Amino acid sequence: MIRQINRVTAVLILLVLALMVNISYLQFFNADTLRNQPGNQRVLLSEYSRQRGAILIGSEPIANSIQTDDELKYLREYSAGETYSAITGFYSLVYGATGIEHKENDILAGNDSRFFVDRMQQLLANRKPQGGAIRLTINPAAQKAAMEALNGRTGAVIAIEPSTGAILAIASSPTFDPNLLSSHDSAAIQTEYEKLLADPNQPLLNRPLAMTLPPGSVFKLVTAAAALESGNYTAETLIPGPAEIVLPLTDVTLGNWNGEACGKKDETTLANALAISCNTAFANLGMQLGADAIYEQAKKFGFESSFDVPMTSATSHFPVNPDQPQTAMSAIGQFDVRATALQMAMVVAAIANDGVVMAPYLVSQVLGPDLSVLENASPKAISRAMKPENAKILRDMMVGVVETGTGSNAKIPGISVGGKTGTAENTPGASAHAWFVSLAPAESAQVAVAVVLQNGGGATEVSGNALAAPIAQRVMRAVLSR
Amino acid sequence: MSENLRRYRVSTRRSAELVLLIGAWLIGVFAWILVDGATGAGALAGWTTLVSSGLLLLFAHTVVRTQAPYADPILLPVAALLNMLGLAMIHRLDVAGEQRALANGSPKPTPDVYAQITWMALGLIFFMITLTIIRDHRRLQRRTFIFGAAGIVLLFLPIIPGLGSEVNGARLWIKIGTLTFQPGELAKIALTIFFAGYLVSRRHTLALIKNRVGGLQIPRAKDAGPLILIWILALLVLVGERDLGTSLLIFGLFIVLLYVATGRRAWVAIATGLLVVGGVLAYTAFGHVRVRFSVWLDPFEDASGRGYQIVQSLYGLANGGVFGTGWGLGYPQLVPFAKTDFITSALGEELGLTGLIAIFILYAIIVERGARSAVATRDPFGNLLAIGLSTVIGLQAFIVIGGVTRLIPLTGLTTPFLSYGGSSLISNYILIAILIRISNAARAPEIDEEQSVQK
Numbered sequence: 041m042i043r044q045i046n047r048v049t050a051v052l053i054l055l056v057l058a059l060m061v062n063i064s065y066l067q068f069f070n071a072d073t074l075r076n077q078p079g080n081q082r083v084l085l086s087e088y089s090r091q092r093g094a095i096l097i098g099s100e101p102i103a104n105s106i107q108t109d110d111e112l113k114y115l116r117e118y119s120a121g122e123t124y125s126a127i128t129g130f131y132s133l134v135y136g137a138t139g140i141e142h143k144e145n146d147i148l149a150g151n152d153s154r155f156f157v158d159r160m161q162q163l164l165a166n167r168k169p170q171g172g173a174i175r176l177t178i179n180p181a182a183q184k185a186a187m188e189a190l191n192g193r194t195g196a197v198i199a200i201e202p203s204t205g206a207i208l209a210i211a212s213s214p215t216f217d218p219n220l221l222s223s224h225d226s227a228a229i230q231t232e233y234e235k236l237l238a239d240p241n242q243p244l245l246n247r248p249l250a251m252t253l254p255p256g257s258v259f260k261l262v263t264a265a266a267a268l269e270s271g272n273y274t275a276e277t278l279i280p281g282p283a284e285i286v287l288p289l290t291d292v293t294l295g296n297w298n299g300e301a302c303g304k305k306d307e308t309t310l311a312n313a314l315a316i317s318c319n320t321a322f323a324n325l326g327m328q329l330g331a332d333a334i335y336e337q338a339k340k341f342g343f344e345s346s347f348d349v350p351m352t353s354a355t356s357h358f359p360v361n362p363d364q365p366q367t368a369m370s371a372i373g374q375f376d377v378r379a380t381a382l383q384m385a386m387v388v389a390a391i392a393n394d395g396v397v398m399a400p401y402l403v404s405q406v407l408g409p410d411l412s413v414l415e416n417a418s419p420k421a422i423s424r425a426m427k428p429e430n431a432k433i434l435r436d437m438m439v440g441v442v443e444t445g446t447g448s449n450a451k452i453p454g455i456s457v458g459g460k461t462g463t464a465e466n467t468p469g470a471s472a473h474a475w476f477v478s479l480a481p482a483e484s485a486q487v488a489v490a491v492v493l494q495n496g497g498g499a500t501e502v503s504g505n506a507l508a509a510p511i512a513q514r515v516m517r518a519v520l521s522r
Numbered sequence: 523m524s525e526n527l528r529r530y531r532v533s534t535r536r537s538a539e540l541v542l543l544i545g546a547w548l549i550g551v552f553a554w555i556l557v558d559g560a561t562g563a564g565a566l567a568g569w570t571t572l573v574s575s576g577l578l579l580l581f582a583h584t585v586v587r588t589q590a591p592y593a594d595p596i597l598l599p600v601a602a603l604l605n606m607l608g609l610a611m612i613h614r615l616d617v618a619g620e621q622r623a624l625a626n627g628s629p630k631p632t633p634d635v636y637a638q639i640t641w642m643a644l645g646l647i648f649f650m651i652t653l654t655i656i657r658d659h660r661r662l663q664r665r666t667f668i669f670g671a672a673g674i675v676l677l678f679l680p681i682i683p684g685l686g687s688e689v690n691g692a693r694l695w696i697k698i699g700t701l702t703f704q705p706g707e708l709a710k711i712a713l714t715i716f717f718a719g720y721l722v723s724r725r726h727t728l729a730l731i732k733n734r735v736g737g738l739q740i741p742r743a744k745d746a747g748p749l750i751l752i753w754i755l756a757l758l759v760l761v762g763e764r765d766l767g768t769s770l771l772i773f774g775l776f777i778v779l780l781y782v783a784t785g786r787r788a789w790v791a792i793a794t795g796l797l798v799v800g801g802v803l804a805y806t807a808f809g810h811v812r813v814r815f816s817v818w819l820d821p822f823e824d825a826s827g828r829g830y831q832i833v834q835s836l837y838g839l840a841n842g843g844v845f846g847t848g849w850g851l852g853y854p855q856l857v858p859f860a861k862t863d864f865i866t867s868a869l870g871e872e873l874g875l876t877g878l879i880a881i882f883i884l885y886a887i888i889v890e891r892g893a894r895s896a897v898a899t900r901d902p903f904g905n906l907l908a909i910g911l912s913t914v915i916g917l918q919a920f921i922v923i924g925g926v927t928r929l930i931p932l933t934g935l936t937t938p939f940l941s942y943g944g945s946s947l948i949s950n951y952i953l954i955a956i957l958i959r960i961s962n963a964a965r966a967p968e969i970d971e972e973q974s975v976q977k
Contacts, residue, residue, distance in 0.1 A: 045897055056889070056919075067840065082856065086852075
């Protein structure tokens with residue numbers, strides 16, 4: 041009987057061992073998979089139960105967690121919700137997080153491996169871990185100026201510091217109030233979210249980063265850059281610029297916006313063509329350069345790539361293997377050319393930065409729960425898009441646009457501003473997108489701006505200057521404190 | 523008093539038991555303090571509960587000291603530690619319930635921990651009574667058939683209309699006035715005594731061999747009667763009360779005791795065959811068994827419906843990870859029945875893998891100490907009874923914990939000493955009392971035999 045008892049005991053101990061193996065699998069090897077199951081509210085609940093780190097501009101929190109009495113112990117509060125919504129995103133019980141809240145969640149929630157020591161201490165003290173903070177590169181004056189200037193119109197504004205790639209403003213309009221989506225009332229959150237989703241103006245869309253549009257005439261900067269970089273053109277090179285041209289292989293005529301020739305004898309200099317936004321000259325230039333040259337130039341500026349700012353931007357495109365008429369249309373930013381406002385701001389920033397494209401970024405510092413600095417952003421050059429001397433030429437040409445050309449509304453007294461207007465036709469019948477890109481001061485630019493008003497105005501080149509340029513001007517003035 | 527006797531007094535190891543008991547109590551107190559600290563509940567508002575639990579354990583210890591001085595010193599402290607951990611977790615879930623009620627503006631629920639401390643008191647009182655009344659476990663053998671009858675009556679009480687009541691689909695409860703009781707918990711002890719007593723008297727017959735097939739010695743077909751009867755009994759429990767857990771526990775217990783009593787592996791093979799047949803029968807005949815099985819295979823298929831409980835349990839365990847969230851810092855209240863069947867996932871969430879492994883080891887210790895007494899006891903009835911009671915604890919822990927951790931299909935059983943519930947706590951303390959009584963007999967010196975004294 042003793043032998044049998046020992047065997048039974050061994051079997052019972054084996055059963056306990058089986059429990060141990062199984063629980064080790066569950067709680068160690070399989071735990072992450074289980075945590076990430078959709079419908080597992082614990083992860084969210086446990087995030088809500090600790091003090092989530094703040095999102096800071098300077099020392100001002102724009103997103104903050106405050107303690108509440110209810111079951112979810114902390115409520116996310118956005119002090120100026122709509123102004124910064126394109127940056128912060130929301131932090132929702134029902135729909136998860138977006139924007140910086142999503143991309144920097146590991147830091148804000150305190151899950152980052154850099155907090156390991158803190159977490160061990162907190163574990164021993166039986167205390168909930170606290171999140172770290174994120175400091176942004178945003179210039180609050182520029183951000184407010186951008187949102188106020190947009191004034192509810194459908195559009196996007198983005199401002200970049202050319203020398204570093206630091207993003208100074210990201211504005212999307214119309215937008216949403218993240219406070220309403222980050223409350224503790226899931227029914228109210230759902231109602232609000234459904235309402236935003238149903239809105240035809242897409243308030244949840246992050247326009248500067250996620251929306252690609254035909255850039256229209258602002259793309260002429262890329263074509264001009266390709267021309268200068270080819271070595272065959274200077275600002276003074278003459279290009280045929282009649283009032284209208286018939287595109288080869290077709291009977292389509294392309295005309296200038298004002299219906300006039302761009303210069304005497306139907307010829308114009310490259311500089312003048314940019315200044316008055318001469319379509320025929322740039323269409324001819326595009327055909328002279330060939331699609332490949334423009335494609336390569338666009339690629340050097342960042343087309344065909346997406347950027348994690350840390351929010352991932354949409355990819356801007358230049359059409360592949362266009363025929364002659366398509367190349368002509370692409371050279372003036374029509375046909376299948378698509379660009380984000382971010383991309384156009386990067387083009388301008390590179391022109392301002394002697395041709396070097398800097399990676400755009402939004403997070404300047406990662407901070408611990410005690411606001412000690414864990415990481416400083418280091419600006420990174422992505423590529424050289426232009427030779428410095430060509431960049432200088434193009435900058436001067438852009439100053440010409442504002443001083444004597446189509447971009448007069450971007451003028452700032454006492455400062456030389458460079459810019460480029462754009463009016464992008466899209467679907468027939470719909471009004472065009474009004475673009476404006478600019479840099480200031482031209483000698484050593486501190487800010488590059490891209491503005492687009494979606495279906496903003498009339499079909500003429502005037503709308504870029506009339507509608508978009510004043511917005512860019514306000515943002516530049518805010519950055520330069522003028 | 524001879525000098526020899528005094529020497530034995532030293533080796534009773536009652537002081538070790540006392541130290542371990544104090545340790546177990548202190549762990550419970552610390553857990554309680556951590557819960558209050560982490561949840562912001564009133565600091566030690568429950569100190570009366572803690573003090574009374576300490577006094578009760580101290581009192582139980584004194585009774586062991588006087589009634590069973592040579593008893594195993596580990597069993598009571600391990601049971602007490604599990605009990606204290608369960609108490610702290612029930613308190614923790616009470617706090618969660620209060621906070622939820624506060625947040626929803628609903629009236630404050632009555633804390634269950636006060637009921638549980640009452641059950642603990644009753645359990646320990648029954649522990650002391652058992653130890654005091656049963657001076658010698660062999661006296662139980664004389665009432666084998668009374669226990670058998672009592673066991674079966676207790677098992678089937680819930681089926682009686684008007685008396686039994688159904689909770690969560692299983693008919694395990696009887697209700698007298700406002701008092702509810704789960705007689706199956708007591709039945710398992712009565713049936714262990716019955717099986718042990720019966721098999722002791724029949725083991726030689728049951729061990730007779732008809733012929734051999736390969737290495738297996740096949741017993742006589744006419745001796746299969748008792749096994750078939752118990753099999754039918756287990757099936758009846760399954761059919762009548764929809765209680766898969768108890769059914770499995772009783773049948774498993776009988777297989778173990780039949781094997782230990784006869785030493786014939788063939789019985790185990792035959793019984794396993796019957797188990798499979800029973801399982802297949804139950805699977806084809808009953809929808810609820812099929813549901814349990816399919817939920818076990820893929821709980822995420824219907825994660826918000828039938829798989830909800832087990833899925834929430836798995837989420838809780840995953841949230842705990844290796845070290846757990848810490849007392850009061852997880853969300854064990856999200857798992858349904860966190861105080862009863864699913865207390866393992868609650869503990870797993872807040873104490874982590876490390877905490878659960880420690881708890882599993884506690885069950886292994888009870889099994890091992892029980893088995894040690896089983897081996898050391900001098901009478902065959904004691905051998906069988908001790909290994910039977912150890913099996914009950916080990917198997918029950920395995921069935922319920924394996925169920926909530928998805929090692930095996932989920933069945934409703936209480937987790938010994940941890941779960942909220944009076945019947946379970948009282949029965950398990952009685953069980954430990956009998957084991958302690960047997961261990962006392964195993965370790966006690968036979969004073970009238972000079973030889974054993976000098977051993």
